Amino acid sequence: MIVDALNTIYVWIGANANPDEKKYAQQTAQKYLETDSHPRHQPQIEIIYQGQETPSFKKLFKNWDDEMFKSESRSFENMRKLMFSNL
Numbered sequence: 001m002i003v004d005a006l007n008t009i010y011v012w013i014g015a016n017a018n019p020d021e022k023k024y025a026q027q028t029a030q031k032y033l034e035t036d037s038h039p040r041h042q043p044q045i046e047i048i049y050q051g052q053e054t055p056s057f058k059k060l061f062k063n064w065d066d067e068m069f070k071s072e073s074r075s076f077e078n079m080r081k082l083m084f085s086n087l
Helices: 018-023 025-035 073-085
Strands: 002-004 006-012 044-049
Touching: 002 025, 006 025, 018 025, 025 044
Parallel strands: 006 044
Antiparallel strands: 002 006
């Protein structure tokens, strides 16, 4: 999953990501940047693996809970719920 934070593009890779998703994560984010029209100042791409989320990534989500992936295997579904919980 790509999370666009303007000058940082996060690529979150869940525990259930398939090998191709992991292999092409950086390339996918780079293509995203190349086709996006937002002005950016030296954008960086950060690859984030489930369970190793950085504080800067977590602060993008108001309801982040470090325990949310421990009990369920459907990690992408949990992340989707977290992303849209404020809408």
